[in-house]
Amino acid sequence: MTYFIDLKDLAHDKVSFKGSFEPGVIDFTGDYLRQVKPVDWNAGAERAGAEIRIAGSFETAVEMACSRCLEPAKYEVSKTFDLFFRQRDQLMFDEDDEIELNEKDTRTAFFSGTRLAVSDILHEQVLLALPMKALCKLDCKGLCPVCGTNVNTKSCNCPQEQFNPNLETLVELKKRLENRSS
Ligand SMILES: [Zn+2]
Ligand SMILES: [Zn+2]
Structure with missing residues (x-):
């Protein structure tokens, strides 16, 4: 099972990954939710100019406290994603004005080092797939x-x-x- 997308593997070809993260692999500490099913995911990574493009999908289930009655509210979630990443170190050598332009470009996320942790990407994507306020049922x-x-x-x-x-x-x-x- 691959947990990291390594830049050196992306020199020429698109690389495909998939996995199943049992509860505990993705750190949801402080997110007020409990993962109750593995996060089943797949992703493809490739270079897109100076950026790394990672597209894929996942599905899982989590429990959150209902915002009205505080009982567990279960959510089956699935989502596709299409993300662009840029190495922060490399950015330091670019022209000043170009950095400013890219920082405004919310489409692109930045990372340091040479590897991207799949668990970090999925962590954010799971949170994005969930409602701001959980409800155990619509008419709670x-x-x-x-x-x-x-x-x-x-x-x-x-x-x-x-x-x-x-x-x-x-x-x-x-x-x-x-x-x-x-
Ligand atoms: Zn409720
Ligand atoms: Zn009362």
């Missing part, structure tokens, strides 16, 4: 704001008239629209 009722009961599984006797969540959402939405247009 969340936790009672008063007593903290998970209203999906149990009802509580807290007074419901303390605030009108729908009205609050509308006010919030209006504020956001105003901010955007100003």
Whole structure:
């Protein structure tokens, strides 16, 4: 199994890789998720001018805490990617103005050394495939704001008239629209 894409292997031909990363190979520490299936991936790497082009796809499954009720929300994710990398060391010898131009070019990522870690690339791609806010189900009722009961599984006797969540959402939405247009 190959974990690194080595620049010297890319001198002439396109190189294809594939693998299956069990939980633990990709470091998700601090990402608030749990990998619950291997990350099955394949990728092709080739030189594209001064850059390395890496295109491929993956699939896996992760669990995140539901943003409303905090119970595990499982996501089956798959994604294709087509990325360009440029060696940072090599960049130092380029003209100043060219560096500036490339730094603005968000399409290209930079790396140091002579090898690219596949696990680092997949780490970022898995995060990109996930929603900003996880939901265990689309209509998750969340936790009672008063007593903290998970209203999906149990009802509580807290007074419901303390605030009108729908009205609050509308006010919030209006504020956001105003901010955007100003
Ligand atoms: Zn939920
Ligand atoms: Zn309650």
